[in-house]
Amino acid sequence: MLVTGTFLDEISHDIPHQNWGEKEWDRDFSCMKTAGIDTVILIRCGHKRFITYPSQFLMKNEHCYNPPLDLVDLFLRLADKYDMAFYFGLYDSGVYWHNGECKRELELSKAVADEVWSKYGHHKSFKGWYLNCEISRGSVGMAHLYRDLGNFVKNISGNLPTLISPYIAGIKACPGNAATIAEHEKAWNMILSEIQGAVDIVAFQDGHCLYEELPDYLEINLNLAKKYGMKSWTNCESFDRDMPIHFLPIKWEKMKLKLDAAGKCGVDKAITFEFSHFMSPNSMYQSAHGLFDRYMEYRNELLNNK
Numbered sequence: 001m002l003v004t005g006t007f008l009d010e011i012s013h014d015i016p017h018q019n020w021g022e023k024e025w026d027r028d029f030s031c032m033k034t035a036g037i038d039t040v041i042l043i044r045c046g047h048k049r050f051i052t053y054p055s056q057f058l059m060k061n062e063h064c065y066n067p068p069l070d071l072v073d074l075f076l077r078l079a080d081k082y083d084m085a086f087y088f089g090l091y092d093s094g095v096y097w098h099n100g101e102c103k104r105e106l107e108l109s110k111a112v113a114d115e116v117w118s119k120y121g122h123h124k125s126f127k128g129w130y131l132n133c134e135i136s137r138g139s140v141g142m143a144h145l146y147r148d149l150g151n152f153v154k155n156i157s158g159n160l161p162t163l164i165s166p167y168i169a170g171i172k173a174c175p176g177n178a179a180t181i182a183e184h185e186k187a188w189n190m191i192l193s194e195i196q197g198a199v200d201i202v203a204f205q206d207g208h209c210l211y212e213e214l215p216d217y218l219e220i221n222l223n224l225a226k227k228y229g230m231k232s233w234t235n236c237e238s239f240d241r242d243m244p245i246h247f248l249p250i251k252w253e254k255m256k257l258k259l260d261a262a263g264k265c266g267v268d269k270a271i272t273f274e275f276s277h278f279m280s281p282n283s284m285y286q287s288a289h290g291l292f293d294r295y296m297e298y299r300n301e302l303l304n305n306k
Helices: 022-034 056-061 071-081 102-120 142-156 181-195 214-227 252-265 286-304
Strands: 003-008 039-042 085-089 126-130 162-164 201-205 231-235 269-272
Touching: 022 071, 039 071, 039 126, 039 269, 056 102, 071 085, 071 102, 102 142, 126 142, 142 162, 142 181, 181 214, 201 214, 214 231, 214 252, 252 286
Parallel strands: 003 039, 003 269, 039 085, 085 126, 126 162, 162 201, 201 231, 231 269
Antiparallel strands: none
């Protein structure tokens, strides 16, 4: 299984900012292309008061800061240049949906989607939407938020596909309160039944369970996606959840275990969170340079054996 997509995390909510400008991002998109990446997903266009583009709506209504660089415009131009599909990640208030105020979160995201589609929808690379509120089980109101927001953005954009990337409530996410595999299947059978038609792609994060458990989760996720007419991607995390320091590039052996499991399962696509910090030869982390080299060796070996 090869990684053919990556998130773009420029708000840097819980990882350090690399302070890149256009030159640095252009160089990294070129590296992504070399590595076989054809899809880039903006994980969020804003979080709390920090935003990636000068949103008049968010600056007025959420008192967001005016960013020094329009990163949405930059990412779309680079995706155009390198012939990649760009998925736009919507705004995350960091407040409302966490407090059960899903209606308020929905209102904000709809307004942002309208603004963004009007401003950037002409780009050839604008190929989809990322519904970015991440859940693991049946959080109150979240299925309805996914459903209503997914239907809204599909309606305004000519039915462009929508993506979610939830996480497994495994032992690394919920120590002492982890869901069993059967509980995971039951919860997501219910959630996917409620969002059928509004969400096209489900890419579960793969880092919250034990490595030996992952094949079972991958199989369940794939079968549930097929049941409800969705594509099943895997979000192969390229950072290490086993380390006491959050977050550092993953050990290649661990990433290979996860990619091999996804390949055996037969998921539709592998994406990662995320190339630029944890896999890129341009990353601030020296160990990411080594991960890039090891991954490229793996990639070349797989391609040469086809």
